[in-house]
Amino acid sequence: MPEAYVFTAFGGPEVEGYADLPVAEPGPGQVRIAVRAAGVNPVDWKLRSGMMPAVADGGFPVVFGNEVAGVVEAVGPDTEDFAVGDEVFGNPLTGGYARRTLLSAALTAHKPPELSFTDAAALPVAAATAYDALRQLALPRGSTLVLVGAGGGVGVAAAQIAAHEGIRVVGVASAGKRELVESFGAVHVAHGDGVADRVAAAAPDGVDAVLDLAGGAGLEAVASALPGVRLVTAGDPVTAGRFGGVMVERVRGADALAEVARLAVAGVLSPGVTAVFGLDEAGRAQRSVESGHAIGKTVIEVTA
Structure with missing residues (x-):
């Protein structure tokens, strides 16, 4: 069985493929986990395209994936909060579309037993980004927030958290995502x-x-019609900057991960997983997200 889904150069889907990689030993402050699920995000294919060349500073191949859930199978020196057998989730250091990966303990949280591995793997990027963005905006109850791209993983999470905090949400998404957007209490607006x-x-x-x-x-169509309105973007600082917008300030840490997990367990936040693929279908999972038409969150499950 393949060990990891990787890209071997910067480019399009043609540079993707499977690789059998050596098992890495965790260093100080790190854990190695047996991956049970990995989230798929637009940033995965964007990194493959070369938008952030530093991702390959360690050379190719590079394993896809920036959020995982699994079981700790080895603990590095000076790592006190985790033990072999712990169920955890977080942001991997060595990619997520794999059977094993390394995580920094600082970017890892214990998975609540009530939360499945599949749902937990959907939280570290999408839900945590939404959580950070809403903390940055710090809108009071009764405010109105426009979500541009409300039908994706981050949008689904942001809509739910905002609604829980008494914020009225207007979600801009494709017509096909209307039911999803409205199911989280937002007012759907077709792009x-x-x-x-x-x-x-x-x-x-x-x-x-x-x-x-x-x-x-x-974004340009919405922002140009709302001059002077506060704007935070999760991925287009150039366009946002023309309208005085700024990037999401990511907090990134175990505390934020634990909080979004708490919201999920409490029923405030559904991770919004709508598509699940096996590791042997990683290419299909990637294409479904890269197409821009994915509804909700896509996750790759890795069998033991």
Whole structure:
């Protein structure tokens, strides 16, 4: 069975493939886990495309994946909070689409027993990004927030957390994602021509902030119609910057991971997993997200 799904150079899907890699030993402050599930995110294919060359500073191949859940099977020196057999989730150091990976203890949290590995693997990037963005905006109850790209993993999480905090959410997403967006208590607005008018109609009392999860033309159309409104983006600082927006300030740490897990267990936050693939289907999982049409969260499950 393949050990990991990797990219062997910067480029398109043609540089992807499977590789059998040596098992790494955890260093100080690290743990090695047997992966049970790995989240799939747009950043995965964007890194493969070469947008952040430093990802390959250690050379190729590079294992895909930035969020995982699994079982600790080895603990490095000076690592006091974890033991072999612990069920954990977090941000891997050596990729997530794999049977084994290393994690920094500082970016790892214990998985609550009530939370499945599949749901836990959907939290470290999408849900934690949403959590950080909402903490950054610090909107009071009764505010109105526009989510651009509300149908993806981060948008689904942001809509739920915001609604729990008494914030009215207007979610901009494709028409096909209307049911999903509305299921989390948001007002759905279809993207495309005329989106600015539809946002205005959905928020007649005004908008307090915009959280962008899509970038590009969709962000530009909304932001240009809302001059002076606070804007935070998860991935398009160039477009956002033209309208005075800033990037999400990621906190990244075990405390934030533990908090989103607590929200999930409490029923406030559904990880929104809508598609599950096996490790032998990693390419299909990647294509489903890279197409831009994925609804909710995609996860790769890794059998023991």
